[in-house]
């Protein structure tokens with residue numbers, strides 16, 4: 001059994017991945033505010049007692065990420081896994097199953113974070129704890145558990161800024177894919193559009209300069225923006241959506257400021273700095289653009305040798321045909337993968353992609369066991385010179 005957060009109990013080896021997922025769901029890491037520290041300390045302690053060197057890296061009070069490493073005896077880059085500790089808010093609809101209890105009904109494990117993505121973290125940690133000999137005989141293993149992913153990869157960005165992310169040979173992101181291999185995702189460029197004017201009494205608008213009218217004109221131009229980049233064969237075209245707008249203080253004044261949020265999803269190769277400049281030109285002279293988040297897309301070719309090997313192993317374990325796809329959402333890999341020096345990156349995890357951020361979020365317990373089996377196979381093959389690709 002898994003023991004307390006204090007770490008004073010007996011060493012644990014290879015816990016059950018479903019039990020560990022239930023335990024992780026019990027830590028309320030809703031972001032905002034996050035409060036990932038207790039969950040991070042619990043996992044660091046578990047890894048520490050099982051031969052990993054662990055570092056807690058603070059993001060804020062009550063918030064931290066974990067880097068856990070176990071070195072191997074061979075020269076060469078380690079395999080890396082990553083997952084985020086935070087979860088999204090519960091939403092306004094009532095839950096049928098208590099969101100932090102981790103109840104299992106008919107093979108479905110319910111709870112916030114069950115799919116996105118405490119099951120993924122539990123599965124790769126259990127796999128790591130089950131394969132100490134393979135790791136020690138090979139090039140080692142790095143686990144990166146981040147805080148603050150759901151609000152724009154803040155924990156991963158802080159780890160990179162602090163120089164804590166070292167090169168790795170390959171990266172597996174345990175985000176929900178129902179154990180189907182994803183080889184990439186779009187980038188995200190979130191911008192805040194700002195227009196400014198001059199306030200005046202609403203009965204004398206000729207004395208003012210209306211910032212809402214300026215925003216309306218700018219948004220109209222942006223909504224017609226045509227991306228010139230060639231569509232990516234799997235990810236398709238970039239997209240642009242204006243998702244928020246606020247302006248004006250009261251109905252009987254001329255508004256002097258308007259802000260709106262622009263969510264752009266990009267494809268690999270589209271330069272974000274160039275795109276921001278081009279949007280500013282298209283938005284007209286009254287528009288200022290401020291960057292909220294700037295995350296590149298990631299892409300690994302499906303015929304990359306390690307990806308092909310993992311695809312074969314997943315097909316063997318699942319009994320399903322080999323399948324490689326792309327994710328719709330962005331992940332910490334946008335930040336971590338370049339810092340790890342751009343090695344092949346896969347998104348592969350037991351959660352159901354359609355359950356992420358849902359009321360009564362669940363994960364199929366059979367997929368959690370399957371993911372742990374897949375991850376063990378990936379760890380063994382990475383660390384065995386005979387099968388290393």
Ligand SMILES: [Zn+2]
Pocket residue numbers: 084116117175176
């Ligand atoms: Zn996630």
